[in-house]
Structures are given as C-alpha cells and as structure tokens.
Amino acid sequence: MTTVSWVEVGEDSGFGVDHLPYGVFSKPGELPRVGVAIGAYVLDLAGLSAAGLIEDRHWFASGSLNGFMVAGRAVWQANRARLTELLTDETHRAGVEPHLVPITDVDLLRPVDVADYVDFYSSLDHATNAGRIFRPTGDPLTxxxxxxxxxxxxxxxxxxxxxxxxxxxxxxxxxxPDQPPTYGPSLKLDFEAEVGFVAGVPSAAGSRVAPDSFADHIFGFVLVNDWSARDIQYWESQPLGPFLGKSFATSISHWVTPVAALEAARVPQPAQDPAPLPYLQVNEPWGLDLAIEVLINDQVISRPPFATMYWSSPQQLAHATVNGAPLRTGDLFASGTVSGPEREQRGCLLELTWNGEDHIELPDGTKRLFLEDGDTVTMRATAPGTSGSRISLGQVSGTIYPATP
Incomplete structure (x- = not known):
C-alpha cells in the first residue's frame, strides 16, 4: 500500500500518513471529540464513525482518548490500518474529505485523562551534572x-x-545556607525537557509488566515539560523527594504519537554497566532517536538528544510495576530531564546555568539564570519516519505568569 496521502502534506509538516498522531479537539460551539493530525488538518474520527467509515464503540465522540486507549493493541492496529487506507486510496476521498478540519479552526485540548503520573530520572548526563552541582565533593551518582x-x-x-x-x-x-527559610514566589523557576508515554491497557494488581510487553500496554508518546521550582525543591527534598517544587504544573503536548509510528526511530540504547537485574533486561532495541529542541521566547537554547537516555521506556514501565502496582489507563510516565554530554545539549536551566552560577545568553542578547515572568518555553521534537521523512511529536509550550498574591 502506498504511503502517499491524497491529502496535501507539506514536506516539513511532520504529520504525514506514516505518523497519524491522536488528539482531542473542539470546534466553536461543539463538544470535544477525537481526531488525528494529517498535514494541516485534523481528521474528525467521530465524524468518520457517524458516516460509517471506521469502527467506533463510543471511542471518538469523547473528550479524551482513554476509551480508545483501553480497547487494546489489536484495535489500535486495525484503526491505524483503516485510516491509512482511507487517506491513501483516492476512491475514499469524497467520503473522507468533509471530515478534514483545518487545525487553525479548532482548539486542541489535553488528549488524555491522566490517572497517575510518574517522573523518572533516567539521563546519565543529567544525573551526573545534578550530582556534581549538589554533591561537588562526592560521587555524582547515588x-x-x-x-x-x-x-x-x-x-x-x-x-x-x-x-x-x-x-x-x-x-x-x-x-x-545559614539563614532560616522564607516564604514567597520561587526565585529559581525552571523547565525540564522530557518525553513521556501513556498507558492504554491496564494490568492486574499483584502482577507486573515485563519489558517485552511494553507495546501491548502503552498507547503512545507525548512531549513533557516538568516545570520545577528549584529553590522550593531543594529545601523540601531533605530527606524525601520532590513535592511542592514539582506538583504545581506539568505540561504535555496535544498530540499522542502511537508506538507504531516510532518503529523507524528505535535504536539500541547505551550500554548498561552493571547489567540490569533480569526483570529489567530488554530483548529489543528500545532507545528512541528523537531530536529535541528547547526554545525560550522563540529562541533555541538547547538540543537534547533522547537516544542517549540510560534507562529505556520499557525498563521504566517494568520497574514501575514490579512491586505489583497496577497499571491504569491514562497513567503517564515521563522520562526525566533529557540531557546530552555537551553543554548545548542540557535539558534544563539548572544544568545550563550550573544552578545559577553562569548566565546563558539568548540569541537576542538577553541573559537568563532562571525563568522570568513573561517567558515562553517551547519544546518540540522530531523522529525518523517509516517513509524516510521526519515525523513531528508536536510541541509543548507554556508562558510564565506572576505569582498569585
């Protein structure tokens, strides 16, 4: 089957027929529904279902992807194959075209109802840098x-x-260090460039999900910005972990890239020494060759490489469930800050400014130690597609507003 769509798709769109990411959108005066991105359009799956062109068991006339995600891998594969057929076979054009809506005409919404949220710490370069900042005389890794x-x-x-x-x-x-704590707005507000995956099929309490079962449970990937108040985080994380310094906001992209769309992006992950325990051993290449860019006020400041991540997504899922904790539809697991070995590959300001010791200079000449009110942080990422082009994981952005009085 051809992988060229009759829908016009720009060369740099990132939303070709080899991608077909899922999201939730609404049109003015209408309820939210599920769609997929193709070129500069959203394909309305609820509309396709009403026209009898795809199977739908009340999955798509919905304000979240959860109902579709819980249906399972066989359903995901069948729907992806059917959408590919509808968008590449010219004979379907007359029936499908009325359900294409320009992206500029819709509001994109949060794609999933998040059940639980777990954030990992899986970049060797990030963990090493953070350790050197906070434990300069000790081993950077715990x-x-x-x-x-x-x-x-x-x-x-x-x-x-x-x-x-x-x-x-x-x-x-x-x-x-020699002063008591004070209360007030965070003075060290930061971003964290991350990639997350979203669970579709749950697991039973008391069981675990092995790495080789990852694709049977996980629906797809999103971009994540795990906003961090470093000063609040540092003071409270003694001896337990992050709490208020993290829980105020985490942003995710509008589009969920299916696991199947990232087959061409899979690469071997970095060597692990010592060898992980058996429950964490992976028999397939599950590193992902994602190219991430981080921008402050539309200016690129960092390009973290996701392929360098020490712990892979299937290993993260295996560890999260090894104690028998059940997986739930809508569970979100984030990678932790993505950083590479070079300074320009660091995925947060904590590393880029070495915890505020050295300014970074933006291309327009302005400088930052940490985020200022009015700053807009944007993260975007691309990956190899099956057709030889690159697919886009979309973007996640957020603008900083002053603290509430």
Missing part, C-alpha cells in the same frame, strides 16, 4: 542509580495541556 530507574510520584491533577498558563509557584525557600 549508589542505586545504575541499578534501577529512579523516579518520584507526581500529581496527576496538575498535568495540563500545552499552552496552559504557568503561574509562578510560591513556597518555602532558603536563600542562604
């Missing part, structure tokens, strides 16, 4: 880091769609 994917449990209620305003959080922070 003893457990190369034995398991370290993570913290986040707050699902503050996972927002891209474009949602980010209010500067307030909390306790200590401005000098």
């Amino acid at each position: 003893p457990n880091w190369k034995h398991l994917p370290v993570a913290y449990h986040g707050r699902s209620g503050t996972v927002y769609a891209a474009g949602t305003p980010i209010i500067r959080p307030c909390g306790q922070r200590r401005t000098a």
Whole structure:
C-alpha cells in the first residue's frame, strides 16, 4: 500500500500518513471529540464513525482518548490500518474529505485523562551534572542509580495541556545556607525537557509488566515539560523527594504519537554497566532517536538528544510495576530531564546555568539564570519516519505568569 496521502502534506509538516498522531479537539460551539493530525488538518474520527467509515464503540465522540486507549493493541492496529487506507486510496476521498478540519479552526485540548503520573530520572548526563552541582565533593551518582530507574510520584491533577498558563509557584525557600527559610514566589523557576508515554491497557494488581510487553500496554508518546521550582525543591527534598517544587504544573503536548509510528526511530540504547537485574533486561532495541529542541521566547537554547537516555521506556514501565502496582489507563510516565554530554545539549536551566552560577545568553542578547515572568518555553521534537521523512511529536509550550498574591 502506498504511503502517499491524497491529502496535501507539506514536506516539513511532520504529520504525514506514516505518523497519524491522536488528539482531542473542539470546534466553536461543539463538544470535544477525537481526531488525528494529517498535514494541516485534523481528521474528525467521530465524524468518520457517524458516516460509517471506521469502527467506533463510543471511542471518538469523547473528550479524551482513554476509551480508545483501553480497547487494546489489536484495535489500535486495525484503526491505524483503516485510516491509512482511507487517506491513501483516492476512491475514499469524497467520503473522507468533509471530515478534514483545518487545525487553525479548532482548539486542541489535553488528549488524555491522566490517572497517575510518574517522573523518572533516567539521563546519565543529567544525573551526573545534578550530582556534581549538589554533591561537588562526592560521587555524582547515588549508589542505586545504575541499578534501577529512579523516579518520584507526581500529581496527576496538575498535568495540563500545552499552552496552559504557568503561574509562578510560591513556597518555602532558603536563600542562604545559614539563614532560616522564607516564604514567597520561587526565585529559581525552571523547565525540564522530557518525553513521556501513556498507558492504554491496564494490568492486574499483584502482577507486573515485563519489558517485552511494553507495546501491548502503552498507547503512545507525548512531549513533557516538568516545570520545577528549584529553590522550593531543594529545601523540601531533605530527606524525601520532590513535592511542592514539582506538583504545581506539568505540561504535555496535544498530540499522542502511537508506538507504531516510532518503529523507524528505535535504536539500541547505551550500554548498561552493571547489567540490569533480569526483570529489567530488554530483548529489543528500545532507545528512541528523537531530536529535541528547547526554545525560550522563540529562541533555541538547547538540543537534547533522547537516544542517549540510560534507562529505556520499557525498563521504566517494568520497574514501575514490579512491586505489583497496577497499571491504569491514562497513567503517564515521563522520562526525566533529557540531557546530552555537551553543554548545548542540557535539558534544563539548572544544568545550563550550573544552578545559577553562569548566565546563558539568548540569541537576542538577553541573559537568563532562571525563568522570568513573561517567558515562553517551547519544546518540540522530531523522529525518523517509516517513509524516510521526519515525523513531528508536536510541541509543548507554556508562558510564565506572576505569582498569585
């Protein structure tokens, strides 16, 4: 079957027929529904279903992807094959074309109802840099880091769609080691460039999901910005992990890229030494060759490479469920900050400015230690597609607003 669509798709669109990411959208005066991106359009799946062109068991006339995601891998594959057929076979054009809506005419919404949210810490370069910042005289990695994917449990209620305003959080922070804490707006507001995956098929309590079963449970991938108030985080994370310094906001992209769309992006992950325990061993290449860009006020400041991540997504899922914790539809798992070995590949301001010791200079000449009110942070990513072009994982952006009085 040809992989060329009769829908006009720009060469640099990133939303060709080899991608077909899912999202939720609404038109003025209408209820939200599920669609897929193709070129500069959203294909209305609820409309296709009403016309009898695709199977739908109340999956698509919905404000989230959860109903479709829980249907399982066989249904995902069948729907993807059918959409590919409809968009590449000219004989279907007359029936499908009325259900193409320009993206500029819709509002894109949060694609999933998030059940639980877990954020990992899986970049060797990021963990090493953070360790050198906070433990300059000790080993930068904690003893457990190369034995398991370290993570913290986040707050699902503050996972927002891209474009949602980010209010500067307030909390306790200590401005000098010999001073008591004070209360006020975070002075070290940061971003974290991350990639997340979303669970579709749940698992039973008391069971675990092996790495080789990843694609049977996980629906797709999103871009994630795990906003961080570094001063609040540092003061509260003694001895337990992040809490208020993280829970105020996490942003995700509007589009969920299906696991199947990233086959051409799969590469071997970096060598792991020591070898992981058996439950974390992966028999397939599950590194992902994603090229990420981070922008502040439309100016590129970093290009973190996702292929360098030490712990892969199937290993993260295996570890998250090895104790018998059930997987739920809508669970979101984020990679942790993505950073590479070079300074221009660091995925957060904590690393880029070495915790505020050195400014970064933006292309327009302005400088930053941490984020200022009015700053807009945007992350975008591309990956190899099956047709030889690159697919786009969309983007996730957010603008910083002053703290609430």
